Amino acid sequence: xxxxxxxxxxxxxxxxQSVCIQGWIRTRRDSKAGFSFLEVNDGSCMGNLQVIADAxxxxxxxxxxxxxxxxxxxxxxxxxxxxxxxxxxxxAARILVHGWAEDFPLQKKRHTxxxxxxxxxxxxxxxxxxxxxxxxxxACRSIHNFFQEDGFLYVHTPIITASDCEGxxxxxxxxxxxxxxxxxxxxxxxxxxDFFDRPSYxxxxxxxxxxxxxxxxxxxxxxxxxxxxxxxNTSRHLAEFWMVEPEMAFFELTDNMDLAEQFLxxxxxxxxxxxxxxxxxxxxxxEKDAVTRxxxxxxxxxxxxxxxxxxxILESCGETFEYPVSWGTxxxxxxxxxxxxxxxxxxxxxxxxxxxxxxxxxxxxxxxRTVRAMDVLVPGVGEIIGGSQREERLDILELRMKEQNLDxxxxxxxxxxxxxxxxxxxxxxxxxxxxxxxxTGMTNIRDVIPFPRTPGNAEF
Ligand code: ATP
Ligand code: MN
Numbered sequence: 001x002x003x004x005x006x007x008x009x010x011x012x013x014x015x016x017q018s019v020c021i022q023g024w025i026r027t028r029r030d031s032k033a034g035f036s037f038l039e040v041n042d043g044s045c046m047g048n049l050q051v052i053a054d055a056x057x058x059x060x061x062x063x064x065x066x067x068x069x070x071x072x073x074x075x076x077x078x079x080x081x082x083x084x085x086x087x088x089x090x091x092a093a094r095i096l097v098h099g100w101a102e103d104f105p106l107q108k109k110r111h112t113x114x115x116x117x118x119x120x121x122x123x124x125x126x127x128x129x130x131x132x133x134x135x136x137x138x139a140c141r142s143i144h145n146f147f148q149e150d151g152f153l154y155v156h157t158p159i160i161t162a163s164d165c166e167g168x169x170x171x172x173x174x175x176x177x178x179x180x181x182x183x184x185x186x187x188x189x190x191x192x193x194d195f196f197d198r199p200s201y202x203x204x205x206x207x208x209x210x211x212x213x214x215x216x217x218x219x220x221x222x223x224x225x226x227x228x229x230x231x232x233n234t235s236r237h238l239a240e241f242w243m244v245e246p247e248m249a250f251f252e253l254t255d256n257m258d259l260a261e262q263f264l265x266x267x268x269x270x271x272x273x274x275x276x277x278x279x280x281x282x283x284x285x286x287e288k289d290a291v292t293r294x295x296x297x298x299x300x301x302x303x304x305x306x307x308x309x310x311x312x313i314l315e316s317c318g319e320t321f322e323y324p325v326s327w328g329t330x331x332x333x334x335x336x337x338x339x340x341x342x343x344x345x346x347x348x349x350x351x352x353x354x355x356x357x358x359x360x361x362x363x364x365x366x367x368x369r370t371v372r373a374m375d376v377l378v379p380g381v382g383e384i385i386g387g388s389q390r391e392e393r394l395d396i397l398e399l400r401m402k403e404q405n406l407d408x409x410x411x412x413x414x415x416x417x418x419x420x421x422x423x424x425x426x427x428x429x430x431x432x433x434x435x436x437x438x439x440t441g442m443t444n445i446r447d448v449i450p451f452p453r454t455p456g457n458a459e460f
Contacts, residue, residue, distance in 0.1 A: 001076050005044035012087045014079040021049060021090065024125060025071045025101075036064060038092075040073065043130055046277040050082065050089040051075055063097050070101030070125070113447050120451055120460035128285065131278035132448055135271055136436050140223075142270040143244050143432075146263055147221045152246060155213045157206030157222045162198050163410065170228045171201040172239075202227035205429060208361075208414055210247035211390065214425055215417050221246040223432075231455055235444045236333075236382065238433060240453035247427035253363075253372040253389040256426040257349050260376055260385050261302050263430070264347070268294040271439050279439075287441025293379075294439065302347040307331075307370065310339060310350055317343070330357045333382045340377040348377045360400040361414075362388040363424075374428070381438045387428020394418035 001020045008014060009021055023042030030036045034055040039048035053064045067073070077092040101107075106122055116123040123129045144154070160174050176195040182188075191199050206222035213220045226243040246259065272279055272294055282290040305313075314325045314335055319342075323332045331350070340348045351374040355364060362371035376385035391397045397418055401408055408415065436448040446452035451460050 006040065006042045006047070006049045007045035009049050009079055009090060010045070010047055010086065010088055012081070014088055015081050017079050018077070019079060019090070020074060020076045022074045023049075023072070025067055025069055025073060027069060028067050030065065036060075036067075038064075038067065038073075038075075038095075040075065040090075041130070043124075043133075045134075046127060046131055046281055047086070050084065050086060051077070051092050051095075052080075052089060053092045053095060057092060057095060059095065059097075064095055066100075067097065068101055068104065069107045070104035072098040072101075074098065113442075113444060117446060117452070124450070127281060129447075131275075131281050132436065132440060132442065133450070134278050135275050135440055136432075136448065138271055138275050139267055139432065139436060139439070142267050143221075143223060145270075146266045147219075147246060150219070152219045152221050153213070153217050155206075155210060155217075155220045155222050156224070157203070157209040157245075159203055159225065160196075160200055161203045161209075162196060162200045163208060170230050171204060172227050172229050174200045174202060204228055205243065206245050207247065207427060207429065210245055210427060211414070211417060211425065214247040214249045214427070215421070215423060218250075219246070219248045233455060235446075236434060236437070238445055238449060238452055238454060241445075241449065242432035243429050244432060245427060245429045247425065249423045249425045251389070251426040252424055253351060253374060253426060256387055256389060256428060257302075257304060257351070257374055260349070260374070260387065260428055260430075261347075264376070264384070264435070265298050267435060268298055268439060272298075282440045282442075290439075290441045297347060300346055302349050302376070303344045304349045304351065305339070306352045307350055307354065308352065310335075313343060314338065328354050328356060336375075336377045336382045337379075340382070341379045345379060347379075350375050350377060355400075358388070360397070360404050360406060361390050363391045364396055364400065372426075376428075378438050380441070381434050384434045384438060385428050385430045387426065389424065389426040392418055392422045392424050394422065 001018055003020045006021055006023060009019060021040060021042065023040045026039040026041050026048050028036055028038050036053040038051040038053055040051055041048045057064055074096040075090060075092050076094045077090045079088050080091050082089040105119060106125060124133060177189065177193065203226060205226060210220055210222050221244060223244045225240055227240050229239060230237050272291065279291050308327065311325060311327050319338060321334050325335055352365060352370040353373040354369060355371045358371050358373045362373050364371055372389035374387050375383050378384050391400060394415060398408060433445050433448050437445055440448065442448050446454060
């Protein structure tokens with residue numbers, strides 16, 4: 001007997017087939033006429049398969065009537081056309097219960113997302129977390145498909161790194177030194193005894209290494225876990241998240257913006273096309289505009305706005321912000337949200353930021369005050385992508401490094417990329433979880449990654 005997933009058993013094509021399905025019980029209802037309805041879900045889709053369990057089954061009284069939400073089962077039988085609102089149902093010939101589920105916590109009422117975070121081992125068995133997992137999986141496929149179809153090379157950049165480039169303060173340290181022993185002996189840390197002979201960390205970005213490959217192979221992307229020890233408890237920050245970072249030789253900032261826009265639209269389109277049932281669920285239960293919002297964005301053009309114009313808009317808009325704005329300050333999320341939600345109500349690409357608030361590797365504009373940075377902001381989430389055209393001129397790069405008190409020696413290999421066959425190039429980083437938040441309408445980033453890592457939380 002062929003084992004098939006519920007997603008296939010629910011299609012009209014399956015009618016007449018003898019099949020075996022395996023999954024978990026969502027509900028059991030007993031009819032007065034002496035049979036039971038079971039709703040079975042196996043994670044292959046949002047919808048359940050309805051199973052008719054007749055009293056003639058050998059274990060009907062002894063087992064079937066004891067089945068509760070959460071039990072695991074194998075059911076063999078024949079797929080029939082359904083008279084109800086679904087296309088098919090399964091008439092069971094044999095039901096095997098693998099595991100009972102007494103006192104299953106998800107049995108009764110609907111739980112809050114906060115509560116479900118305490119049950120990271122059980123929450124994938126809910127409709128919402130099943131849907132999120134499938135949408136996340138689809139997004140990962142789309143990421144690879146999008147770049148692979150466009151001739152990008154997938155490069156694995158290191159997770160452990162000794163270059164403490166950007167987020168010095170936000171980095172997790174990696175060490176094999178016995179810290180307890182050092183502390184007990186009141187000793188100073190000597191990194192020459194550490195595993196890598198130097199301080200090392202978990203990566204905050206694969207960009208610098210991606211640049212090495214882009215300046216040899218053209219168009220590349222990295223996609224992997226990224227770590228930031230940000231001590232902020234926000235609904236948009238994780239200590240461990242997944243970042244997609246394309247890096248392209250011979251790309252300028254406008255090429256970079258075009259790519260970012262096409263890329264996001266592809267992710268949204270694929271989610272709508274390939275996860276319809278899940279997206280309908282989000283529209284019904286999480287955010288009523290989940291589907292229409294994405295459709296609208298796919299058909300629209302992102303607003304492109306220089307930082308300087310954004311500041312002028314914010315200064316004259318008449319809103320009172322908690323943090324004042326003026327040229328030269330970094331935008332706070334309240335400002336970003338005003339622009340993308342209130343002012344334009346669509347994605348906004350902000351670009352050409354002041355050089356003083358952006359990292360050394362961003363290309364300096366002719367005005368010498370701004371750099372070729374870009375952030376993509378979306379309603380509800382805020383910044384989803386950060387990127388730039390990179391500084392390819394060695395003298396200016398070194399000037400910028402000195403300006404920011406960086407140790408030029410430590411970046412010798414990065415500087416050599418500019419010394420030998422330098423090219424204009426650009427890239428960006430998309431936070432996968434922020435993209436999933438935007439697609440699903442989920443308000444907290446902890447609910448769109450299977451095992452969220454945040455300050456004080458690493459149990460599962
Ligand atoms: P923010 O200002 O929102 O903290 P950032 O400017 O520090 O973000 P970048 O360094 O530009 O972020 O990283 C690129 C992208 O990675 C961001 O646009 C965002 O989508 C994602 N990202 C950054 N930090 C985090 C985090 N702690 N958790 C989840 N995603 C993140
Ligand atoms: Mn950023």
